[in-house]
Amino acid sequence: MTTTDPPLLVCDSVAKSFGSLTAVRQLSFTAGRGEILGVGGPNGAGKTTLFEVMSGLNPATSGRVLLEGRDITHASPEAICHAGIARTFQLNACFDSLTVRENVEVGAIFGRSGRMLPNLRPSPEMQQATDDALDLVGLSARQGLVAGSLPVLDRKLLMVAGAMATRPKLLLMDEPVGGLTHAETDLMMATVRRIAATGVTIILIEHVMRFLVALSDRVMILHHGERIYEGSAAGLVQDRRVIDVYLGEGASARLAALLREGRHEPA
Amino acid sequence: MTPLRRDIAASIALVAAMAVVPLIFDTRYVITQLTVFFIWGIVVTQWNLVLGVAGIFSLAQMALFAVGAYGTAMLAYYGGMAMVPAMVIASLATVGVSLVIGFACLRLKGPYVALLTLAIAQMLYLIVVNDTGCFTNPPSGCLPLLGGVRGFSRFGDLGFRDLLGSKWFVGHYYVGLGLLLVAQVFCAFLIRGPLGLAFRALRDNPGYAMSRGVGRLKYQLWVFGLSAFFTGLAGAFYVAHFGVVGPIVFSVSMLLFLLAMIVVGGMGTVWGPLLGAAVLMIADEGLREVGDWREIGLGLVLAGFVILLPRGLVGLRRR
Numbered sequence: 001m002t003t004t005d006p007p008l009l010v011c012d013s014v015a016k017s018f019g020s021l022t023a024v025r026q027l028s029f030t031a032g033r034g035e036i037l038g039v040g041g042p043n044g045a046g047k048t049t050l051f052e053v054m055s056g057l058n059p060a061t062s063g064r065v066l067l068e069g070r071d072i073t074h075a076s077p078e079a080i081c082h083a084g085i086a087r088t089f090q091l092n093a094c095f096d097s098l099t100v101r102e103n104v105e106v107g108a109i110f111g112r113s114g115r116m117l118p119n120l121r122p123s124p125e126m127q128q129a130t131d132d133a134l135d136l137v138g139l140s141a142r143q144g145l146v147a148g149s150l151p152v153l154d155r156k157l158l159m160v161a162g163a164m165a166t167r168p169k170l171l172l173m174d175e176p177v178g179g180l181t182h183a184e185t186d187l188m189m190a191t192v193r194r195i196a197a198t199g200v201t202i203i204l205i206e207h208v209m210r211f212l213v214a215l216s217d218r219v220m221i222l223h224h225g226e227r228i229y230e231g232s233a234a235g236l237v238q239d240r241r242v243i244d245v246y247l248g249e250g251a252s253a254r255l256a257a258l259l260r261e262g263r264h265e266p267a
Numbered sequence: 268m269t270p271l272r273r274d275i276a277a278s279i280a281l282v283a284a285m286a287v288v289p290l291i292f293d294t295r296y297v298i299t300q301l302t303v304f305f306i307w308g309i310v311v312t313q314w315n316l317v318l319g320v321a322g323i324f325s326l327a328q329m330a331l332f333a334v335g336a337y338g339t340a341m342l343a344y345y346g347g348m349a350m351v352p353a354m355v356i357a358s359l360a361t362v363g364v365s366l367v368i369g370f371a372c373l374r375l376k377g378p379y380v381a382l383l384t385l386a387i388a389q390m391l392y393l394i395v396v397n398d399t400g401c402f403t404n405p406p407s408g409c410l411p412l413l414g415g416v417r418g419f420s421r422f423g424d425l426g427f428r429d430l431l432g433s434k435w436f437v438g439h440y441y442v443g444l445g446l447l448l449v450a451q452v453f454c455a456f457l458i459r460g461p462l463g464l465a466f467r468a469l470r471d472n473p474g475y476a477m478s479r480g481v482g483r484l485k486y487q488l489w490v491f492g493l494s495a496f497f498t499g500l501a502g503a504f505y506v507a508h509f510g511v512v513g514p515i516v517f518s519v520s521m522l523l524f525l526l527a528m529i530v531v532g533g534m535g536t537v538w539g540p541l542l543g544a545a546v547l548m549i550a551d552e553g554l555r556e557v558g559d560w561r562e563i564g565l566g567l568v569l570a571g572f573v574i575l576l577p578r579g580l581v582g583l584r585r586r
Contacts, residue, residue, distance in 0.1 A: 055478055056478075057474060057477070057478065076477070076482065077474075077477040077478045078477050078478075078480045078481060078482040080478075081477075081478055081479060081480040082480055086478075086479075087478050089475065093472055093474070093475040094471075094472065094475070095467065095468050095471035095472055095475070095476070096471055096472075097467065097470075097471055098464075098467060098468065098471060102464060102467075105464060106464060106465070106468045106476065106479045106480075106481060107479045107480070109461050109464065109465075110461075110465060110468075110479060110480035110481045111479050111480040112480070114480070114482065114485075116485075117462070117489075118460075118461035118462060118465065119461060120456070120460055120461070121460055121461065122461060162479055163479075166479060166480060
């Protein structure tokens, strides 16, 4: 990635209010191609609302969202998916009665274009996209199971596979490791690294700071719908405001120790 | 063998078996009852697409059936049109009406769809029966534009009386069987293919489906429109078969009878509705002697299945 590239995503003074409650205020930021942008902040900071705005499920009250220079602020969720933004959800969204493979096929068949009528059967290219996405998250062996019967880690991986099957340019991940064990978090981390290696830009929301700092090229911390920090993960523990409103002294110290250890690890 | 090929093979085998029935039993009663089974079979397989596969609780199916039936009768009666073109035009008109109903239901969910579609069906019923002004005055007496409480009769038939003489009903039997085959194969293609995947995805989780590129408006209109064609055609064939149509097609007891077929057989499955139609028609035959108890028995069967076997008879096998 060179700095002269125009950013993939531009959010320009985006605001979202629900009546008198302002969830996101005049937020402007960009995400460059191939970048991993981490988003953190206390509960109610407006992180998920920001994703709702970007993915079109709850469009912005004012401001603009641009993907590759194209205004998608008021586009429908399916049009935004076709434009190249795929999203995973904080709650483990699944098509419960469909098989694992069918869950991924939905993204592969409908995620690319908004044709009036889909093919009579999935094209070889769609089947390939489904296979690739299942391989990417390691669910190929379980593709015949009904999604509703899967444990939580597999449901989260399935959501990622469904998103990747749409072959997105930008992947929005909302708390991909919320509720997972330490080992499961590591597995998800490896999955995200594999996705990033394919060149997909990722914006991820996460409270698990170990996960957020290990993956993010850049971190943005929100509080009451406003940005209070944007910069390197290492800078988080030196920022007074981030420590005061979000991390707290204890977590901040643990995170600082983690960052020091991390420096000695091979990249 | 893929599930789709299995379904098609099973459909053809079933039809082949049914095709020899008139060669063995030629009693008019058996053949006619089976013809009625084909008609209800078509209606429930199509209704199941909306109700079971797409998960939209539409109760408008019998109103659509009525549009096909009344459309055919009116085109033939007033327009003097031959039966077959009248049936095709009426079926296409049914698609149009269904798209309007689908559009009206778009912003509603669950029981609200049921309420709105039932209201539409009852409204159509009231329009028909409250139409009492004479539109024409045939020898049989004053006839309102929409037939009123009496409905339409004497508007022609499919021509089997000339062709087969006293065995005309056998001709209807084969037409019904052919329509059922086409409708059933159409359903299997739809349920097993990408369109069915879109319908099922929207049923399971609409928000998630939209963010995976499945447009709710588009696919809701597709399922309403596609399922309406054969429903309208079933209505049109009903008219051609009985040679009469009246407001009874709007009755709630008929609606419940067909709904019960889908629930008993298994909502959302390829074969459940047909199986349910067969089981309930046989049960109904058995309960014919007991009069009013028939409706109560039907209600009990429906309640029992919802509580004990929510996935229907087909669901038993998958346990």
